[in-house]
Amino acid sequence: GDSVTQMEGPVTLSEEAFLTINCTYTATGYPSLFWYVQYPGEGLQLLLKATKADDKGSNKGFEATYRKETTSFHLEKGSVQVSDSAVYFCAPYSNTGNQFYFGTGTSLTVIP
């Protein structure tokens, strides 16, 4: 069945460091790919998405490119801030199963 593998955390970085959170998926068909972010004490909210191969999603300085050949959707940011501290979830959407598959989440802490 469909699944997603996400880089385990927790990840701790200094402010202005480069961030990569790896995400790979297995899916039948051509899923849409999403990254969600969960700030402390809150529900998840959409960070960015890509709906077809080679699309790049971007928002708030974060980017991820839909790589069909490697079935990956890695999240990157060039310079993290303390306010980026949160849990990040990779979530492919399977249009054959009509459901999202969420990764286990990667906790990021950015220290000043």
Place this chain on the structure above:
Amino acid sequence: EAQVTQNPRYLITVTGKKLTVTCSQNMNHEYMSWYRQDPGLGLRQIYYSMNVEVTDKGDVPEGYKVSRKEKRNFPLILESPSPNQTSLYFCASSFGTGGEQFFGPGTRLTVL
């Protein structure tokens, strides 16, 4: 304000005492879903609904029931809660089956 609301936000109950967690959205979304979030397991889908009177099982439906009598409401029912249902529960909604999901603030349930 567009939002998904859940009630209650916190609940402590005992084994076997039926409970309902309500979920309501004011965005006229067709798709609604329930997830549970557990440490190390990420979010797992319990049930989802593609429209009124249309519901289907997600990955972990055992011990839960749902109903979708109105478009805006999607309550989660635990007929006989057990301690292994202690978790953080999120309701989410979206326009279509593959669209951005909007999440509620979460309900933290403890079953003693």
